[in-house]
Amino acid sequence: MSPRGWALLALAGLALALVVTTALLIPWNRPPAPRADQLAALRALPADQVAHGREFRAALRPGGYASIVVGLLIALALGLTPLGSRLIELAGRPFGGHWIAQAVLGGLAVVLIADLVTLPFSAWRQAVLTRYGLSTNGWGGWVVDLLKSYAVSAVVGAVALLGFYAVIRLAPRWWWAFGAAGAAGLVVLLSFVLPVLVEPVFNRFTPMEQGPLRTELMTMAVRDGVPVRDVLVADASRRTRAVNAYVSGIGPTRRVVVYDTLLREAPPEEVTAVVAHELGHARDRDVTVGTLTGALGAAAAVVALYLIGSWAPLLRLAGVDSVAEPRAFPLLVALVTVVGLVATPIQALISRRVEARADAHALALTEDPAAFESMQRRLATVNLADPDPPRWEYLYSATHPSTVERMAAARAYAREAGR
Numbered sequence: 308m309s310p311r312g313w314a315l316l317a318l319a320g321l322a323l324a325l326v327v328t329t330a331l332l333i334p335w336n337r338p339p340a341p342r343a344d345q346l347a348a349l350r351a352l353p354a355d356q357v358a359h360g361r362e363f364r365a366a367l368r369p370g371g372y373a374s375i376v377v378g379l380l381i382a383l384a385l386g387l388t389p390l391g392s393r394l395i396e397l398a399g400r401p402f403g404g405h406w407i408a409q410a411v412l413g414g415l416a417v418v419l420i421a422d423l424v425t426l427p428f429s430a431w432r433q434a435v436l437t438r439y440g441l442s443t444n445g446w447g448g449w450v451v452d453l454l455k456s457y458a459v460s461a462v463v464g465a466v467a468l469l470g471f472y473a474v475i476r477l478a479p480r481w482w483w484a485f486g487a488a489g490a491a492g493l494v495v496l497l498s499f500v501l502p503v504l505v506e507p508v509f510n511r512f513t514p515m516e517q518g519p520l521r522t523e524l525m526t527m528a529v530r531d532g533v534p535v536r537d538v539l540v541a542d543a544s545r546r547t548r549a550v551n552a553y554v555s556g557i558g559p560t561r562r563v564v565v566y567d568t569l570l571r572e573a574p575p576e577e578v579t580a581v582v583a584h585e586l587g588h589a590r591d592r593d594v595t596v597g598t599l600t601g602a603l604g605a606a607a608a609v610v611a612l613y614l615i616g617s618w619a620p621l622l623r624l625a626g627v628d629s630v631a632e633p634r635a636f637p638l639l640v641a642l643v644t645v646v647g648l649v650a651t652p653i654q655a656l657i658s659r660r661v662e663a664r665a666d667a668h669a670l671a672l673t674e675d676p677a678a679f680e681s682m683q684r685r686l687a688t689v690n691l692a693d694p695d696p697p698r699w700e701y702l703y704s705a706t707h708p709s710t711v712e713r714m715a716a717a718r719a720y721a722r723e724a725g726r
Contacts, residue, residue, distance in 0.1 A: 310480045311617070314610050317484065321607040325600060332596045333657050334664040339708060340715035348714035349695050356688055363691040366435045368700075374428035375648070381421050382637075382644040389626030391417060391637025399633075409633035410472040411465050417637050418464060422457070429453070436547075441691055444546035452546065455508055467493060468636075475631045482631060483613035490609050491602035498598040502555040502562065512539040512564065520575050524563075524582050531672055533589045538563045538582070540570065549690045554585040554594065561589060572689055577682040580673055587668030593661050600657075608646070612639055651704055658706040666713055667720075676721040683713045 308316075339345070349357070385391035395413030402408035433449050436442035444452070470489060475482040506512070515521045515538045528535045543551070543566040550569040555562065563585045569578060588594065615621070616630025616638060625638040670679055687694050687710040694710035701709060708716070 310483070311614070314483050314613055317487070318607060318610045318614065321487070321603055321610065325603045325607060328596075328600055328603060329657065332599075334660050337660055337663045337667065339663070339712045340719055344715035344718060345695065345709070345711040348711040348718065351714070352684065352687070352694055352710075357694055360687060360691050361693045363435070363439050363441075364693045364696065366439070367432060370428045370431035370435070374425045377428070378421060378425050379644055379648065381424050382641045385417060385420070385637040386641025386644075387621070387624045387638070391640075392626045392634040394420070395634045395636060406472060406476065406633055407469065410468050410636070413633055414468040414636045415461055415464055417640060418460070419457075421640070439691060441548050442546065443544060443548060448546060452509060459505055459508060463497075472633055479631065483610050486613075487606035487609040490605035494602040494605050495598055498594065498601075506555070506564075510541040510543065512541055514538070515540050515565065520570075520578060523575070523579060527579065527583060527672065528563075528586055531583075531586050531590055533586045534561070535586070535589060536562045538565065540565055540567050542567055544568050544571070550686060551690075552581045552585055554588045561594070563589070568689075573682065573685055576673075576675060576678040577685060580669055580675065580679045580682045583669035583672045584665045586672065587665035588661075590668065591661075591664060593665070596661075608643065611646075612642060615642060652702060655702075655704050655706055659708055662707045663712075663716070666708065666716055670717060670720045674724070676717040676724070679720075680714050680717040683710050683717070686710070 385394065394416060395409050396404065398413035398416045399405060399409035402412075433442060433444075433446070442449075471486055474485045474489060478485055515524070521538060524538050525535075528538075539562050541564050543549070548568060550566055550572050552563065552565045552569060555564065563582055565578065565582065569581065573581070613630065616635065621638060622628065622630065622635070625635060627635040627638065629635065630638065666679075670676055673679065686692065692710055696705065696709060707713075
């Protein structure tokens, strides 16, 4: 069998593994609360709060979607015309056109150009956040965070590009197989590395101070049977007023992180409800499942790029002879961009179902639906959320159930528990 035949077989196997994994490990049996309950929850929210949240989201929307469209157009312009391949050549010219210079410098140049073109929309977002009082960062801090982000992306990108094209040169006929394994391995590695090496670049983390709240949270984790290394507090207030918490890492790097803004804005019982939600993610191994599906998806993407990128009409549009040469990197970026936009609604749906399961876990663990509903109100108020966003936007990109869905779920739990 030819390498292309093996690649088709590998892609079919990876796709099947991804479908089986998501079918078995994603909680598809958790539909949203009935719409009537959601509307009742919406009516319970102050009208001015709802209007303010919708006004804020409407202000963000033009820049957000313009950024997506412009980013797509730039990716297509660089990848489906000879413009991108010429840019790669230009980046490598000072180094005699060496493949390493083309792969690393040229690849980073392509990504940087796309980022710079959409930078005005990022600035638009920062301006809106500042105008509505959600950002506390200031323009200086925003620029520093932006540069940090570029630096981290450049390091990870350079390593990935160098490794990818080195594999191609070492195994020109079977690079897709080694590349798929490398991409999957990188996803797993980043799941371990990001919490301990990258997150501290943007925030300072300190253990939650000793006291009744920390004792309650650690006791709850033990009662829940969730091995958590620590509960950390992030100094999020230096850049935002938003409240949040999350769980990250796998195994020895797993930790629950709480924003300092959450501790300032919410009473202890609401903080407990949020952390119980995060413990739900840990108990159900959501980070591990996400890493597994991400690794399978990354491996499948490499194989698919090999197969699709071998299509002669695409190569002619890009002005290259092979998808394996560094000059074809803009074509790969264009294909990944298109696939990413198409896959966004599927990823959002999976995320919403996972988050709904964590909500149900929090309600069962705390047995305090009133605190849970109160926390959802607070999240919507402080974070300026639209509690019931437009349906099209919700279906396309919402990663969490809406505020009214979560409030309705708490009320349903209270009815069933007789509370």
